[in-house]
Amino acid sequence: METILIVGGGITGLSVVYTLEKEAAKQKRDLKLLLVDSAAQLGGKIRTVKENGFIMETGADSIVARKMKDSGLIEELELEEEAVYNAVGTSFLFREGELKQIPRDSVFGIPTSIQSLAESPLLSDHGKVEALKDFYINDRKFTEHDSIGEFLEYYLGKELVEKQIAPVLSGVYSGTLHNLTIASTLPYVLQYKEKYGSIMKGFATNKNQFLGKDDKKFLSFNNGLSTIIDAMANRLEKTEIWLEHEVEQINKTDGKGYKVYFTNGKVVEADSIVLSIPHNHASRLFSDKELHEEFSKIKTSSLISVYVGYSVSDGVLPENGTGYIAPDNDLFCNACTWTSRKWEHTSKGGNLLIRLFYKSSHPRFSEIKDLNDEDLLKIAKADIEKSLHINAEPVVSTVTKWTDQMPTYQITHPDTVSSLEEQFAHKYPGIFLAGCSYYGVGIPDCIENGKEIAKKISEKVLLK
The missing domain is CATH 3.90.660.20 (Protoporphyrinogen oxidase, mitochondrial; domain 2)
Structure with a gap:
């Protein structure tokens, strides 16, 4: 029977074991599932x-x-x-000692109408006129790996980006906009610009996705949010859970698996491992200089x-x-x-x-x-x-x-993650990276990432 070790009991790790249990039941196969976390309770950043x-x-x-x-x-x-x-409700910017309203008819600070742009208390007349070029300029091709700051500034103008969009987006995604990619922030803006000829028109046409009538975004x-953690944990029937167990080192065995050493002296052998922990913690588990160098490129x-x-x-x-x-x-x-x-x-x-x-x-x-x-x-x-x-x-x-x-998804982030995936596939087959250090910071992103990792393991283990 295959032993699968999931390191990290946050929402991603829970999503992995939750999905693996369902897949194993569907295939009528047994797996030995072990979920470990160094903390005294499950949930990671959700508590x-x-x-x-x-x-x-x-x-x-x-x-x-x-x-x-x-x-x-x-x-x-x-x-x-x-x-x-x-x-x-209304969101504000605190500027010059007072609260100034962010236009309600905007998405991430991006106006969805000319009226919203014109009535913004955050912009000068010059900044509003400059933003109108979005409606008639479409002369430069960007890719999803380009800077979201450069893209928005090129078509919407520097003032709108700096005074209204950047404060909002930077509040959602850590880092400056010029160091963040389109793919890691607003990937759909490329489609909007191409399809509608205007970023603002694109958001206007699709604003119900962001500003629905009930506004239940x-x-x-x-x-509290721990409810979803408890609900997923309570559904686990085949998974053994070890709390307050910190992994210290991972070594290859003579066969195809791995030996995992814990700080409390325990040792576990596993066929597959999911590292659903911060990248700087994952890096310390291996005595591999090339891996350390690649991990160090991920910024936080x-x-x-x-x-x-x-x-x-x-x-x-x-x-x-x-x-x-x-x-x-x-x-x-x-x-x-x-x-x-x-x-x-x-x-x-x-x-x-x-x-x-x-x-x-x-x-x-x-x-x-x-x-x-x-x-x-x-x-x-x-x-x-x-x-x-x-x-x-x-x-x-x-x-x-x-x-x-x-995590701060800078321009080089996708290349770094791809390189890490290749190195693990080559040097440490059966070990998977998961979680917000690599694939998305939102809870739904982490849940989907956990499902994807579980399906990869299922294809490798349950369907062979």
């Missing part, structure tokens, strides 16, 4: 904290609804009744998340708002989500819950990155007072640090 009537997420706080729609996983896990969706669960950034909850109503917030982005250096934070306004389930009593994001891309991040939780809370309170004029004392707070764990 829900409940305190003082608030629900807080230490990592991801939602799932892109349209990406989950066709997977059928929510229905399969019988979570339809648990699903909750984001409230409709993101989903979570009534008891850091993120500090600070939740602050108050015993006051979230009615103190600007009407119909759900958060802001802070592209300038007026604040230490990069962005602020008004969580209790955007997600009603996170504060059953309607009290104010705010989440601030501090990214290593901020020019002043070096000043705060080594601060303890108490001092980081002071920074957060100062940002809140400056931006929202709230100086009440918090009743709850949660600080989470993700140091060098946020």
